[in-house]
Amino acid sequence: MDRTMSRGSVSIEVAVLAPAFVAMMVLAGVAGRTAVASEALEAAAHDAARAASISRDAGTARQEARDAARNQLDWRGVSCSGAPQLTFRGTVGGRSTTFNAAFNSPVGQDATVTVEIACTVSYQDIRLPALKSMPAGNRITVSFTSPLDRYRSRG
Numbered sequence: 001m002d003r004t005m006s007r008g009s010v011s012i013e014v015a016v017l018a019p020a021f022v023a024m025m026v027l028a029g030v031a032g033r034t035a036v037a038s039e040a041l042e043a044a045a046h047d048a049a050r051a052a053s054i055s056r057d058a059g060t061a062r063q064e065a066r067d068a069a070r071n072q073l074d075w076r077g078v079s080c081s082g083a084p085q086l087t088f089r090g091t092v093g094g095r096s097t098t099f100n101a102a103f104n105s106p107v108g109q110d111a112t113v114t115v116e117i118a119c120t121v122s123y124q125d126i127r128l129p130a131l132k133s134m135p136a137g138n139r140i141t142v143s144f145t146s147p148l149d150r151y152r153s154r155g
Contacts, residue, residue: 026134029126037078037121038140044072045144048086048115053146056154058103062088065115073119080119081137087116091145103154110150116143 051068055061066086073084090102091112102111118141123134148154 026126030123030134030138033121033123033126034138034140036076037119038142040073040076040078041084041117041119041140041142042144043076044069044084045115045117045142047072048117049113049144049146052088052113052115053148056103056152058088058100061103061113062086062099069115069117078119079122081122082120084117084119087118087143089114089116102148105148105154107153108150111148111154112145113148114143114145116141 048065048069051064052061055064065088069084069086073080088099090097090099091114092102092105093110099113102113105111118139120137120139122137124136
């Protein structure tokens with residue numbers, strides 16, 4: 001009688017546990033995608049700030065930073081929902097200022113440029129209808145600061 005009572009119990013267990021297992025796999029995919037995107041954005045922000053800091057003027061620095069960020073994100077295969085947003089800031093003598101002001105500071109003055117990149121990583125392709133509270137994406141924002149050469153002409 002014990003054998004007849006236990007027949008079919010494995011099928012019931014699989015039917016009950018399968019959705020939980022699938023949900024865990026989706027959440028692992030979300031965590032992995034977020035980690036990979038965050039690392040790629042860190043590298044892109046670093047490259048963008050470095051490219052900006054070796055430029056001689058703010059206009060060229062912005063373009064070089066955008067190109068460097070785009071190249072890094074393309075190389076790493078990160079696709080954002082929409083274009084990544086770049087924000088440019090600067091400091092002169094340790095005080096926050098505009099990006100342009102950092103490039104217009106006198107030679108010999110300490111100045112830095114900061115490039116911030118924001119990107120919304122989409123989860124649309126791995127969403128499950130059963131997980132209604134799962135977000136459609138996650139906005140990741142990273143920044144990197146690079147010093148301008150004190151003794152190089154700017155303008």
